[in-house]
Amino acid sequence: MKRCRFRKKVVEIPGIGKVLLRLLEKGDAPLLVELFYVLSPETIYNRFLTPVKQVDETHLKRLVEIDQWNEVAIASCIHEGDKERIIGVARFARLENPEEAEVAIVVGDPWQGKGLGSVLLKTIGEVAVKNGVRRFYSTIDPNNRRLLCFAKRFGFDYKCSFENGLLRLVTDLRSG
């Protein structure tokens, strides 16, 4: 079975310190739950587009039990003593056309605004291109101006359209 290759790496992020980037694993479920509970209601809404209050087992399973080919997720981790902690996740999931994928990123509120989102987006973009994905889609809350500016700064060439108050971004990775 095909699997994306990704060599884990450590990056230094000012204001956070050393951050390990690695593929998300099945056993990471408890760490994702831990991350969920430091997310503010706004961050939760922006990630899931619903004000969900608790982690649902079935949904959690779907988030961690992925084949790392059709669906790829990269976790960013720090160490607190001996304990590893996930502070952000970037993922893509291929659509019907395997060269297209939906992308999503979440960074825990205490670590936002320090550049981790950019690192995650850049990394997931590189992994996607290396593994044959040519286009990213994302549906976001258009009031999330921070994300919009971020996407633009990142050099993504995107078009947008509105559906039911949400904004659909299309990013051509070839030009990125």
Added chain:
Amino acid sequence: MEPRPWHRFYDEGVPTSINYLDLTLPQILDRTAERYKDRSAVLFEGLRLTYGQLKDAVDRFACALQAMGIKKGDKIAIQLPNLPQTIIAYYGVLKAGGIAVMTNPLYVAREIEHQFNDAGCRACIVADFLWMQKVREIRDKLPCEFYVLTGIKDFLPFPKNFLFPFVAKKTGTVVKVPSEKGVYWLKDLLDRYEPNPKPIEYDMEDICNLQYTGGTTGVSKGAILTHKNLSYNVQQCRAWFPIVEEGREVILSALPFFHSFGLTVCMNFAILIGGVQIPVPNPRDIKKLISLIQKYRVTLFPGVPTLFNAINQFPGIDKVDISSVKGCISGSAPLPIEVAQRFEQLTGGSIIEGYGLTETSPVSHANPLVNKARRKIGSIGLPMPDTDCKIVDLEEGTKELPPGQDGEVIIKGPQVMKGYYNRPDETAQVLRDGWLYTGDIGKMDEDGYFYIVGRKKEMIIAGGYNIYPREIDEILYEHPKVLEACAIGVPDPHRGETVKAFVVLKPGESATEQEIIEYCKTKLAAYKVPKMIEFRQELPKSTVGKVLRRVLKEEEMAKIKKQ
């Protein structure tokens, strides 16, 4: 103001810039009362109040409030349906130096608690039946030091005041109120105090209203509207209607006064032009509305599309003479062309679509009223005098886009609010260099007409009310049996749209549709409560786990098509 493309299409006699009267709303009332002392100001169920009497009542109430310790800048909630007392309460609060916090009478305990505490209301003027049904039981949780009550019948002449309890018994608006500390009656206060309140030194930039508006985040916030905002906006509306004859118009005040639209285009507009207004507490009673138009020969009728449509559809409307109506402004939702045409055919008057937000006091755009050839169907019209409007890019909001291109609608003008009360972050998001970022997506054509093409916020419009699905979702998620929830708007023949919610229960739980609806009724004003609940095993989600409200909506639309 610099020339703008839309100025060429203004009606004849409408200025591009106005020489405003620097008067606060109570000063405008004083001015009108001086001019038209003996003319009717309010007609209600046999009651007739002249401008002289209205001013007298307002002055007495202001005097009472000051005697009870109200000082300049104190916030006072007003939770009343459209009644003569609402006008007295509103102008009385302002004249005493207070800031009005208009509150929807349909609000339930949770919503009242949030709004009164957020604003820090020192007092509240409330209908007696709302006091008994909702406010009294949460008194301990509210910051108000005292309450002023009024009953619908309080101002009715004999024998209507005597008969009212029998007629209104079934509506739940007749109540027995136990006397208790800190609770007063408006009628008693008007009897007890003289009409000589201490004059207040106003600055036009002082706060007049904290006007609460729902938000995409599910929590309502108070738009800070100054005396200048509200006074200038009603003067802008006046300038837009060159056909108005001062001291001679009859205005049907069917839009709720607690909402900025009804406040400005009904209550304040009538007072500015010295017209007589007919407050309508229940505009859903279409038969009554039609009879009022007929009886009082109503000339101006601000409304919402669902209201005009309901009149169009009323059995036998062809045989009723409602030809006195000469001007209507429709807001809050797009006005379908067939609704406008039919209503104009019935009345012989003009109906125009306008646009605005609570944050713009509220009117910012309207189609020309007089020259029908200058109206554009589907357009919200032209910016009002002294109002600038641009379409800008969505990302930064700094690049102005050329005609025909979609972007965010931003507005600048004397009616734009000062910000959201105690919410600097949210204020900074929407106000930049005096420009209000509306969150609506629109475009401008070559002539300077504006069109709304989408929204940056998910919204359901039911019977003229804006409902944010996220607020309903939040409430549903708080239910102990609910795992996931998603509310959408579905078409409704009467309300335009109505709310349907999809619910996923937690494993092992069971619930009925009625149980969820009843729960929502305790937490949400009636118009926000879902009318239908559909239980699902799961909600449709995208590949990365985002909930797809759009898919639920498409499924509903497909179902309707099949029927």
